Amino acid sequence: MKAGTPRRCDVSCDVLVAGGGPAGCAAALALVRAGADVVLVAPAAPDRPRIGESLAPAAGPLLERLGVLGRIALDGHAPCYGGRAVWGGDGPSEVSSVLGPYGPGLHLDRARFDTALLEAAEAAGALRRTGRIRAVERLPDHWRVTTATTGTTGSTATAGTTGTAATTGAGGTLTARYVVDATGRPARLARRLGAAPGRSDRLTALTGILAAPGGGPAEPERTSLVESTPWGWWYTAPLPDGGRVLMAMTDADLVAGTLLHDRDVWWARAQATGHVRHRLAPWREPPRQLDVATAGPSCTRPAAGPGWAAVGDAATATDPLAARGIVMALATGMEGARAILADHAGDRGALAAYARRITALHEEHLHARAVQYQREQRWDTPFWRRRHRTTG
Incomplete structure (x- = not known):
């Protein structure tokens, strides 16, 4: 990875990000602004409408660090x-x-919020390919990734402007030094790499x-x-x-x-x-x-390994009761990007440390969640008995 303005890449890149939600866009933004060539592979539209329409106030500092707070605040969302x-x-x-x-906080127009983040990543220099990951193969110093795509859109090399690349057909092969799984709860890429997403309920x-x-x-x-x-x-x-x-x-x-x-x-x-x-x-x-x-909590173990990291729900998904899903998506996207940059700079323990941090955050969430569910003792029913037995 080099310093300066990222270049466009059609076949090879420093980092491939799989997934175009808040976590993937946060990772892409952090990486391109550190000088990395990034390709972001995401479907043209999510499989189902994304749920997560309330943005906690704690997201504000994260959006500010990503340079998008002003745009989000003026984008037609309502106060919460x-x-x-x-x-x-x-x-x-x-x-x-x-x-x-x-x-x-904000009550979000979720589609508009996600689009704003994706456009910001493209404007900063990330190249977008519309499609999904079909296969990933680890080679000695990089990944070979096969995508099933219908076309590509991307940015010009100058931050703040956008353009459109030519349509490439029904698939392609990319090489990348690192890959980021931001595919949500299914953690499709991490599964291919041998990680095991586990659900709590x-x-x-x-x-x-x-x-x-x-x-x-x-x-x-x-x-x-x-x-x-x-x-x-x-x-x-x-x-x-x-x-x-x-x-x-x-x-x-x-x-x-x-x-x-x-x-x-x-x-x-x-x-x-x-x-x-x-x-x-x-x-x-x-x-x-x-x-x-x-909707239950889940955690991918490990959430990172040599040359890769999972972010957002692909790393750790929280119970909606916590109301912090988007905050966690943004935070883990940025933290996963930092771990990749540190690994590239020579810190060979950075990705393992990130994976341990994800596990610790998940365990912390499970403990807080158990305490919250224990507060409701009015009903002796299967739903509540299960959670009263759970200690996190």
Whole structure:
């Protein structure tokens, strides 16, 4: 890797980043600004809509270090003044971010947020290939990576400008000194390299997006809300366009018994809550469809090795109850990039140290999560018995 403005690379590069979400873009931005040639391989669109619409205030300093805070702040997102939780009792408790050191968080237009990060990475000098990793082979001093692509887009060599490279066809081969797995919870690249992602439980999110109501309130309450139930818990938050996200969280094997996979039952259960239902007052009908996704904590072990690192959910995924998924994505993307740069500079322990740090962060999360679940003792049901047995 060399100092100075990164050059465009069509066949070889210093670092290949697999995945174009916040973690992959954070890693790419950190790397290109340190002088690395970066190719970012990502699908044209995610497999399913990305969930994660509340940005904690702690993300502010990370976005500022990446040089994108100003753009994000002016990109049409709405302020988030904190959260409320009905947990361990019938009344809500409240956590306000207004007086915190970083001010309020944001309710995100998630597609716009991800696009802004991806465009920033391209403008800084990363070359984007649209597609997926098909195969990866370790050679003595580099990786040979085969991609299944439909085309490429990329930036010019000058930061702050963007351009478009020629379409390359249905696939290609790249060589890279390092690879970064930012493929999310599946950790597709890390698995190919022999790492083992492990899940702590079978927590599952059943999510619906409610479109902005025609006669709804002009300015919804700008806080998120969590409410526990005998079978799990609900989460809801407003969206910048006036819509709302609503999620039911339970274990995968409990979904059939609760009938939460049935959209009408899901909606009826939401309407029967003590507090969430008040946030749903402007809506008369459920969303058109529910998205079902794995949501439990997971950790890839190891999260790095010779010539590679996993970042974001591919490294460690947190329980949505922690509300720090995007913060962790940005932080691990930047930290993984630093480990790669240190390894290239001669610190042969940097990647192993990064992997240990990821494991420690995950264990810390599991402990804090166990404490939080222990606070809810009202129900002796399978969902809660499992978590009360868990010590982290």
